[in-house]
Amino acid sequence: MNHQKNFRWLTFLLFFSFSTQIVFSKPNADNWSFISKQTCGIDAFLDAHPNADGRGVIIVILDTGIDLGAPGLQKTSLGTRKVIDVQDFSGGGDVRLRKPIVVKTDSGIVVQDSSKMVSAVGVEKFGLSVDTDSLLFGYFDEQQFQNSDFNDFDGDNRSRSRFVILAFKTDSGYVALIDANGNHRLDDETPIRSYKRNFDTFTFSQKISGKRPPITCALNLFPEKQLVVLHFDDSSHGTHVAGIAAGHNIFSTNGEDTYDGVAPGAELVSCKISKGAIGDLTTTGSIKAGFDYAAKLSESQAKPVVVNMSFGVPSVIEGNSDIEKYIDKLILNHPNLFVCLSNGNEGPGLSTTGLPAASFRAISVGALLNVDIAQSSFGSLQQKNRMWNFSSRGGEVPKPDIVAPGSTHSSVPNYTSRTLSSGTSMSSPYVAGSVALLLSGLYEYDQPGLLRHEYPQHVVKAAIRTSATAMPGYTELDCGAGLLNVPSAFARLCAYQKSGFNKSLVNYKLETTCFNLGTDVECPASYWRAAVLPDENTPRIFNVSAAFPDSISLEARSDFFRIYDLRATEPWLKPFQKTIFLKGDKPSSVSLLYDKKRLQKPGLYVGKVVATRTNKRLAKSKRKVKDEVEFELLNTVIVPYTFSLKDNYQVLLKKQRLNSGEIGRYFFAVPNGCSSFRVRLISENQEPINLSASISNHEGFVVGYVPPMAENELATEENITGDELEPGIYEVTVDADRFGRPKTISYTLQATIDLVDMKEEFQLPNKLQFKIVNSGSRNIYGTFNSSVDGYERTWSDSVFARQVYRKPIKFYENDRAINLEIRVTPEDYNKNTDVALIVVDSSGRKVAFKTLEHTTESLFIFNPYKKGVESTVFLEIDYGFALDDKEDFVVFLAKEFHHIPVNLLDCVPGATHLIPSQPQTIEVSVPELPAVPEGFRPRGFIRFEEATSGILHLQRYFYFDK
Template sequence: MTAVGRPRNRWCCAATTLVVAACAGSSTPAVVLAPVDSAVVDQPAAADRTQVVQREPVLPPQLAMLAGLLPLRTLGADSFRLAHPTYDGRGVLIGILDSGMDPAVPGLQTTTTGQRKILDLRDFSGEGRIALVPVRPNRDGTVDVGGHRLTGFSRVIRLASGPYYGGVFRELLLGAEPAADVNGNGRITDEFPVIVAKASDGWIAMTDTDSDGSLDDERPVHDYGVAPESFTYRSHPDSPGPVTIAVNFSEEDGRPVLDFVVDNSSHGTHVAGIAAGHNMFGVEGFDGVAPGAQLLGLKISNNARGGISVTGSMLRAMNYAADYANRRALPLILNLSFGVGNEIEGAASIDSMIDQFALEHPDVLFVISAGNDGPGLSTLGFPGSADFALTVCALFPGVFARPPQPGVPAPDDVLGWWSARGGESAKPDVCGPGVAFSNVPAWRAGEEISGGTSMAAPHVAGAAALLASGIRQNGGRARAIDLKRALMATATPLAGTTTLDEGAGVPNVSAAFRWLRAAHQTGVYAVRAAVDGGNSSSSSAAYRRNGLASPGDTVQHFVVTSVAGQPAARLLLESDAPWLHAPELIEPGGGPVTVRLTYDADAIREPGVYVGTVWARPATDTLAGPSFGLTNTVIVPHTLAQPLRRKGMLTPGAAARHFLAVPEGSGGLTLQLEVPGRTQQATLHLFEPSGQPYRGGSSRVAGGDSMSVTLVVSAEDVIPGVYEAVVVGSPIEPANYELAAQLPAVTVTSIGTGPSATLRNHANRRVSATVSAGLLGTVQTQHVEGEGARPVVVRTAVPRWATKMVVDVALPTDAWNALTDFGVTIFDALGRKLSDGPLDYAFGRQTIELDSAHTAAELEVELFPAFAHTNPPVAWSADLRVAYLVDEPITLELLGEGTAADIGLPPNGTISLQFAPPPADFDVPANHVPFVEVSAATDAAPAAVRRGPVGR
C-alpha cells in the first residue's frame, strides 16, 4: 500500500536480493536471506551526463525463461495453458491498482491474439498533475510558459484553435534518481514546458521532448484512453529517454486538467508482467500467467513519497475499473499489491469499503497481497484483511534458492519468511510465488527480479483470469466467490504450517477449473468472533495472545451471517484440532447464527501456540470444500522470571515461534540466537505485542562469521505484553539453533533533569550495577495538527555536529484505521528528497544518515495523510519526534563517581543518580533538549538501557 513492496519496496517488494550466480558459472548461493530495499542503480559519471545510460537486464531474459524464474509451474498455469491453449486469459480484463504501468515495455504491447494489451492508463494519485494557466502566442510565433520560451507555436495553431493553456513539468515531482531523471542526463532539476489545446478529437498536449526549444518537430499526445500514445524526454537525438510518459485529461468548468502518467516506481510494471505479460523482453513465449488477458493500469500511488496511496485513490480506481469492465461486458479481476499493517483487525475503513464493493460487484474478484511483515502472527495488513478479498501469501520458489545444477531438481518451494501471517483475521487465503523475473521500465533495467507478496498476488490474479477465460469460452460466467472458492477448495497445504501461515495452501489451476465445471454451489458468509474471555479480536478469527484469561475461559462464540441473499443451507461442522470442539451442524439463513465452540483447557497449557479451525461444509455437497472456517488461536507464552534457553532444529524454510511475556516495568529485553557452525544459518525476528515488527530493527541473521547475534529492546521501546520471537531457517538447508531470552535484573526506570536517572533492582537481594551515561544528541517532540488531506511540512535546523537524524511519528489508532497510507518524507532546502519512510503502522521510525551538505542547513519533514474515503475528515493529528545524533556518544560523568561506577542497589529498591550536564560548548538547537543514554549492567543479567530526553 504505501506496497507491498510499499512499491513499496518497503511493504510490497521487501523480500529478497537475488544474484543468479549460475550465469557466470559460479556455485555461490543465489540468495541473501535478508529484507532489503531495491538495489542501487549506478549513475552516469559527470563526463557522460548528456548521454542516456543503457542498462541491461540482470541476466539474459531467454535464460531467465528457461530457468523458470517466472515460476508458472507452482500454480500449474503452464500445464493448464498447454492443455487449454485458448484459456489463456483472453476475454478477461485485469486491473492493476499500483504505481502505474510503463506502456513501452515489450511485454505489455499485445495479447496472444494480437489485441492491444493495455486498454487504459489512469492516474488517481495526482502525482503527475501539471498546473495549467491560459497562454497566448507572441507576435513572433513564440510562446512563454513558466519562464520558458518555445518557438514553433504555429504547429499548435494548425492542430487546434484556442484557448491555449500552458504549464511546466518538473522532474523533482517524481522524487529521486533514476526515475526522476526523465531525460537521462544525470540531473533531476530539469523543467519542461507543456502546451495544451483542444483539437477536433479531444484535448492534446505538446511538449519539447528534445529540449531544442521548438514545437515544430513535436507530435500531439492524446489522453491514453482515446489513443494509446506515449512519449519520452530525451537528451540524445538517437535514443529515447528512459522514462515513458502517458497523458490523462479531464475537465473542470470547461478547462483542461492534465496529468502525466508515469510509473516512477517500476512496481506496477513488474506486477503487470507477472499477471499478464506476453513475449516479455521481446522473447517469444516468455509470458506471464495469463498472457491473453488485457490490462488496466490504475495508478494509485505517489511514488516520490515512498509509493504511498493518496486520499481516495483506491476507491476511485476500483470504481473506475468496475464501470469500465461493465460497459464492455468483460470479466474483471482486480490486483492490489499494496497494504499497511493493521492496528485493530476488522476496523480499517478501506476493508469495509472493499467488502461493500465486493457485494455490489459480485462478478469482480479482488486479489490483494497479504503484506511483508512476517513471519510473526497478527502481521497481515489491510486491505488484505477485507473479508471478501482473495488474500495472497508468498512462497519462496525453490528455483531462486540456488544456481541450477544439471540433473539436480530445484529445492522445494517454502513459505516466504517475510510473508505476513494471520491472527485476529482468518487470513491469508492462498499462497503464490513471491519472487519473480518480470518486465520493468528502461530506467530500472537490472532489477527484473523482485520479491514480496506483491509478486505473489498477480500470480493468483493471473490464475483467476485463466479460470474466468475458460468458463467464459464455455458459455458461462464465474462469480468472484466461485473463483475464490475454487482456488481455495483445491489448494494443497504446505507441510508444517497452519491456516494462519498459508490459508488453504497452494492453488492448482487445473484442479480449480474442474471444481468450477462441477457446478458446486457456494454461499457468501461473514464471520465475526465474539469478544469472549481472553479473545482480543472482534474480526474473523478468535485470538488469545496471552493464553486463557481464566480456568473458565473455554467458550468462544462466533456469529455467522449469510450476506448475499442465498437460501438457507445446512452446514456440517468439523474441527481440525483435538482441543477444539463444535456442534455437528448449523443452518444459517435469513439472519445471523451464533456458533458456540469449546476448548479443552488441559490440552493447551504448555507454552506454545495452538491453532485450530472448525470448517463448515455444505451438507448437500461435501466435495465442494469449506464454505468458511472458524479459526481459533491460543498462545501460551513463556514467563521470564528466569532466563529462557531453548534449543531446536529447523527444516528448510521452517519457523519456530517463541512467545515471551514481558511485564510492566521490565525495562528491557535481550535475545540471543546462536547456530553451532559457520555453514548453518538462522534468522531471528522479533514482534511487539500488537504483532508489529519491533520498531528498533526486527531481525538478526546468525551464521557465517556471526554465529551468535543479539537483539536488545531498550527501555523506552518496551511495550508490556507478549512478544513473539521467531527463528527461521534457510530455505535450502536444515539448521540447529539455541535461543536465549532474559529481562534485566536492574532497570533504568526514568531519565530526568540534569540529566538524572532512577534505577530499580528487581531482585530480592542486593545487586551491584555498573552505571554509565552518554550524550547521544538532541531531540524535539511536537504535536502536529493537519486539515483534511493536505500535507503538513515541519522545518527543522540540522546542528553542525549531527551525523544522523531519527524521525518518529505516532498517530492515534482511530486515525490510522481511517487511512490507507501515511507518508513521512524528508526534503532538503532545494526540494530534493533525502529519505522516505511511510508508516507501516500507527507508529513508525526512520533513520537518515547526514553528511556535511546537510549540517547547519534546514530540512523539511513532510507528513502526508492518505485517507480511504474521498472526503477526508476535517482534522487529524500526529506526534512527531526529531532527534539528531552525534557520531559517538559523549561520556557524561556520574557526579562524585566518574565515568562508569559500581552502584549498589538494595533488594527490590530504587536509587536516583545525577550526572554531569552536557559540555558547555555543545550546541543545543532551539526547542530541542539533550538526548542521553543511561546503561546499568550487572554480572548476572544483560545491561538495561534507556534513552530519553533530559527534562528542563
C-alpha cells in the same frame, strides 16, 4: 478532480465482446522458471484449455503505472492491444494548463505561459494562429521529481528540464503537443490523443546520443478542467507486476516466442496510484479512485474485471481500516469484480498481514519460494517448495488466503535491468492472472452462467481455497489454504456449477472479540495470545450472519433461511453446537471451548470450525458436500513459555532440530518490569551453523534479529532492552539455512530475562536521585553513566485531507541533529493508505524521509547546514487519506529532540553489584546547564550496563524544568 466521470471508452471495450473470442492459436505454455507455470499447474491447465489463457478478461493493475514500451506488454496472445487504458489517480502526472500568451513575431508565432517562464514556436504547422481560441498551455516540470528515485526524463543528469505542453481542439477532439526533445519547437512533434482513443504514446529524447529513452509515456486530456495527466511508470514495480499477470513474449525483440505471464490473453488497464515525488507512495483517495474505476468498468461491459493491487502498509487494527471496509463493500456489490491483494512483506512473525490485505472479501496472497526459481535464480539446493520468510502471516484475520510464487523475472522499463523481484507483490499478480484463466475457462464451460454473474468473487475464492495443495510443515496462518492449484480450482468451479453451489453460496460476516487489539475490536478470526487460556466460563463466541449486496430486496433477505453442520478440524477445538441456522440477515452465535488438557505444550495451535450446508435431499443422494464450504471460523491459540524464579528466569530448549529451509516458532511471555530479553542460539553440531532468528513483539512487529554465527563461533544472540521491550507474548522465529545443502541442523535455544527496574526518587537543582532494584535471580555487576545530551519539546497539530502539511523546524547553533517523532492514534492510522514524512532543506531537497508504518515513527535529521549557524528545514507530511473526504483530518503529536554535544554527569556509585531484592540508591550530580530555546526543556538519561557482557539493562530519560 473526479476522474470517475471519464468513461468515454466503454463503447470501444464493448466492441471486443466475448462473441469475438472463439478459437485462436494455442498459447505458449512455457515451462521455464522465470514465471513458473508448473508450480501451480498452469501449464497443465493451458494444455487442457488452450483458449482459456485469459482472453475475454480485463486485469486492472493498481500500481506505479505500466511502461507502455516494455517488451511483453504490447500485444495479447490474440495479437490485439495489451494495455487498453491508462489512468493516473495519484496527482503525480498532473500538468495544469492555462490560456497562453500568443505573440506574432517576424519569425513566426510564439506561445508563452502567463509568467513567461516557458515558450514554444512552430505551431503554424498545425493550422494554429493568434486567433485560435482553444489553446491551452503548460509545462511538465522535471524538478518536481528531484526527490524521486527516477528523476531524469531526458538523460541530462539533472532534474531541471521543463517540457512545454500545448493542447488544442481539432475536428476529432482535443490533442496535445509535447516538446519531448526540449528544443522549444512544436513543429517536430506529433499530436497525441488521450490514450484510450488511439493508443498514442511518446518518449522523451535523450541528451546522450544513442541512449534509449528510459520510459514510454501516454497521457489523458481533460480540457474542461484545463488539465493534462501524464502516465508513466517511474518505479518499475507496476510494469513488473503487469508482466507477471498477463505478459506475452516477455523480452522478445524480434517477434520470437519467449515466455509469457500467467494470462497472456488478458487485456490490461493501468491505474497509477503512487506518486514518485513522495517515495512512490499512494496519495489521498488514489486507491479508492482506482477501485471505483475498476468497479464501474465491471458494471459497464460483459468482461470480468480482475483487480491486482500489490501495495500496502503494515496493519495496526487488522481488517478495520477505512480502505479495507471500502473494498469489502465494493466486492460485495459488484459480482463482476474480482480482487487480489499482496498480503505484505512483514513476516515471518504472526499477525503481520498488511493493510489493505486484511480485507475479508479480497483474495490475499502470500509468497512462495518455489523449487524451480529457487534453483535457477538463487542457487538453492532446496528439495521442496517453501514459504518466503518475509511473507506476512495471519492472526487476527484469516490471511493469507492462498500462496503462489513470490519471485519472478518480468517486464521492466528501459531505465532498469533488474528483471528479478521477490515479494508478495509478485505472488499477487500471479494469482490475479490465474483468476483470469479460471474466468476465461468458465467462458468456455458455462458462458451463460458467467454472463449472469453466477461466479462472483466469493465463489471463485471458495474454489481456490478448497482446491489448494496442502503445504506440510506450515499452518493456515503461514500459507492460508495452501498452494494455488489452477486445474483443481477449475474442476471445483465446474463441480459447483453441476451442484448449483455457485448460485446458492452467499457472503458471510464473521465477528469475534479480539482481545489482542482491544475488547471493543471485532475480527473475523479468534486469536488468543496470552499466558492464560480461556476456561469453561469464557468460551470464544463467533457471531455469524449472511451479508447481502445492496441489490437484494428486503423481502429476499427476510426469506433467507439455511441450516449448517459444524465440525472442528482439531481435537482441542470443541464447538458447543453441532448445527446452527441463519434467518434473514440476523446473526447466530457459535460458542467454542478450548480443551486445556490438549493445549499444555508451549507452541502454536491453529484449527477451524468448518460449516457446510445441511440438506436432506443431498444426504439421501449420498453426494459429498465437504468441499462445498459455506464459511470457516479460524482459531489460533498461542501457549508461551513462561519465566520463573525456580528456573532462574531462563528457558533452555535443548536438542532442537530443523531441516534446511524450515522455520521453528517459539513464544515467550515477557512480564511487566522486564529490563532485558535475551535470545541465544547455540550449535549442537560442534561447528558454526547457518541459523538466524527474528524476534517479534506482542503486536507482530520485528524488534530484533539473532544474526547467523560467525566463522569461529558456536553461538549467537540478540538482546532486546529499553524502549523496544514492552510486556507481552514475544515470538522467536528460527530460520534454518534456506539455500544451502539439505541437512538437519541441531541447536539449543536459550531465552533469559532480567528484571532490573529504576525510578526517579527526587530532583533538585544540582542533584537527581534514583532507586534501582534487581528482582531477578542473579547478581549483576555493571556501570552507570549519565549525561544531558539535548533538549526537547512536544507539540501537536492537524493534517487535513488534500493538503500537504508543512512546518519549519529550526536548527539552533549548537545542534548536531534533530530526532522528530510523530505519533497518531490507531484509529487515525486506519484512515491512511500511505503517509510520507519528508524533511527538506530550503531548496526543497530531501534530507530525511520515512513512511509512517505504525502509530509512531521517527525521523533522524542531521544538520545539513554549517555548524554554529541557525538555520531551518521543513517538515512535510503527505497523509494519504483512504476516502478522499476533504473535511477529514488527523491530529498528531510530535516530539522534537535536538542533539547537542554531550554533557557528562557524575554518578555515585559509578559501578555496583545489583544483588537480587536489595534496592540501591544512585545519585547524579547536575551542573548548571546552558540555556535552551523558549518552549524546550533539557533532557538527560541514565543507563545501567552489565560490565562483562555489555548488555544494556535499562535506560531512563529525565527532564529538567529549566
